[in-house]
Amino acid sequence: MECSVKRLVIIGAGFSGTVTAIEFLKRAPKGSQLIIVNRSGNMARGLAYGTNSPHHLLNVPAGNMSALVDSPDSFLAFCQRIDPDTHSGSFVSRKMYGAYLSELLSQAEAESSVQCSRITGEVLSIQPTGTGVTIENHTGERIVADHVVLAFGNFSPVRPHGLQQLDSCSAYIEDPWSTTAKVVSHEAPRVLLVGSGLTAVDTLISLRQSHPDAKVTMVSRRGLLPTAHRERMPAAGFSTSICADVLTAPRSVLSYMRLIRREIARSPEHWREVVAAIRPITSELWEGLSLDERKRFLRHVQPHWDVYRHRVAPKTFQIYQDALAASDVRSIAGRIMSIALEEPCVSVRIKTRGTDNIVECQFDQVINCTGPCTDIRKITDTFISYLSKEAMICADALNLGINVGKDYAVVDSSGKSSGWLSYVGPMLKAQLWEATAVPELRQHARALAIQVAQAFTAPVGSDSI
Secondary structure, eight states, X not given: OOOOOOXXXXXXXXXXXXXXXXXXXXXXXXXXXXXXXXXXXXXXXXXXXXXXXXXXXXXXXXXXXXXXTTOTTHHHHHHHHHXXXXXXXXXXXXXXXXXXHHHHHHHHHHHOSSEEEEEEOOEEEEEEOSSSEEEEETTSOEEEESEXXXXXXXXXXXXXXXXXXXXXXXXXXXXXXXXXXXXXXXXXXXXEEEOOSHHHHHHHHHHHHHOTTOEEEEEESSOOOOOBOOSSSSOTTOOOOHHHHHHTSOSSHHHHHXXXXXXXXXXXXXXXXXXHHXXXXXXXHHHHSOHHHHHHIIIIIHHHHHHHHSOBOHHHHHHHHHHHHTTSEEEEEEEEEEEEEETTEEEEEEEETTSOOEEEEEESEEEEXXXXXXXXXXXXXXXXXXXXXXXXXXXXXXXXXBOBOTTSEEEOTTSOEEEEEEEOSGGGHHHHSSOSSHHHHHHHHHHHHHHXXXXXXXXXXXXXX
């Protein structure tokens, strides 16, 4: 039997959407069609790689940042064309990575027999029909598809408790990655960063460039500070049996943490290698935990785990350390108790952790650096709200992302897997935990692309995804 011409629509053109498109273009049958829809014109960029600052560095060495599973050195080769001195342990700019993804997508389009189109627009609705799926964007344009991949990534941070009074305050920046975010014009502004993780560090880097004399305060519940990668990874001469140990241990957070601490205590200088060794089995460990155990991890371990798992580039860390040493930045462990608007400043009262002490400070700028939101109940995005209202997507039990089956099929509010709607991106964290960075997401994007391409190759009338 003949195969009919089929069309895939990918909504979102950040890392996950771009790599899914690239892998699909390589494998889809001749005559297939691909449409990539992205609300901004910056295809192959997304939130992570859309920055124009050369000072925002990747948090993973170049040697492990290939977008292509089958070509592990492709990003390193791209970097070495630009700078021959780049090696596998180099930490290069996120801007460069965006250029790399863009080149890969253009090359895949040029070499593929698949007809590919790019559309800039915001999707308003998706409706299954008897013969496929109809997508409508904000211009009124309708697109008919056989399969849809949701590839949205990270969304703006949720406003922390205590900042509601800053709704209309010009001194407040809700999202540091917003194109409209502007730091006050003072030469030496007093800036409060709410949060002390990767977003806060990136924001600090930007401030050090635009306002070298800024005085920055970071506030977070625990006051945990960033950690850095080694200059070169991995450390030579170290081996660990941690994977075998935890895989055979009782499935509980306590037993896992005891084994990890014991292994690190055996060789404290190799804690990075121990954390890295666990990474390939993290999803297996997460899937083996009960709901109560997952809650226990989120409540007691996650903030500490994130600090050691998600490290910053050595150069970025040095800038942070230098700012600390020069007293240009300080970190406070505590909770914001109240905020008073005293134009043009903001007065903030902070209760320090473990004490009754109240620190009162004035700031010219307050920036929300709590990190991207994956809780769809709190995301104000129009498209996410539509999908939730129509019950096409639903939050997982812990509000870490959305419910997705093992075959990447989106699971609706009734628990039914969709045959025409898939998801790939960081919201897979709900099921897999370790699904937010390039080394894992490239695997998922490839697997989904192969799955869709195979379905498109199947004869008319046969079962498909």
